[in-house]
Amino acid sequence: MDCIFCKIVAGQIPTKIIGQTSHSIAFLDAFPLAKGHTLVIPKYHYAKIQDMNTEENSDLFSLVHDVLPKVDELTGSTLVAVHNGKEAGQEIQHVHVHLVPRSKDDSAGPIHSMFEPKKFSDSEIQEIYKKLVSQ
Template sequence: MTSFIIRDHVSRAAPPSWQTDPDCPFCRIVAGDSPAFRVYENERVVAFLDILPLRPGHTLVVPKRHVKRVSELPGEDAAAVGEVVSKVAGALVKAVGNTALNVVCNQEYAQAVPHVHYHIIPAPTFDSSTKISPPMNEAGTKQVLSHKEMHRKEFESRTELEEEEGEELAKRIRAHL
């Protein structure tokens, strides 16, 4: 009598909320198919360093479930993501020695990867004793830049995170969790 129930259950398609997108770089990281400098992970969320960071410590917090828009993120996942954003932000400020952060989640506009994710980015500091660089003019001397100019220069200077730097930075962040 129960064999038809089992047969129907086994052959049914998984609901969309359980599926991942094989073309999504974040889904590939979640599945372990693509490398990432992971700083935190639980059953619903993963946090890893951005491979093209704006500044050292630029971290992404991503729900494991593939959802394109934060406005469509189920409440349980939204709560889990929020908790991890706070936890990772706390560890990040200790790891980089900078309490100023920019926390951003884009939806469609300026969203490079169509999978919900939060950026936690240390703000620029203008103290030459830190690894986070002050804005420089073309001659390499300190100058006051407009916000627009500073953002343009930061965006243009993005380079891929080096393996050694990524591993060391992820380790420092994890040490403060």
């Protein structure tokens, strides 16, 4: 497999490991957006969160929970982000959680600053709601 994260897990690419469990690993991002930018990934290859089984999912987010306070100490605030699929901005098709230390002068904004505002009619919202609750 030609997945950079799988190569990191296999020890083929060196990295700065922050923590790990039997199913997950946390390490410094090689191309950080801020000092301390950390990635938390499952050790097995999954493209999307919903592809993971419950045990591995729980393990991944448990490690996120354990590492987050360490990252948060750097600036006092941390962006936790998951791009779940190519269209969502996922560049490497292996589940990964970004922990990005944030500060008031880092030039990034809230999530709503990433998108052009959209206006949906009540009927469109109702239609989406029905689809989501019926699944």
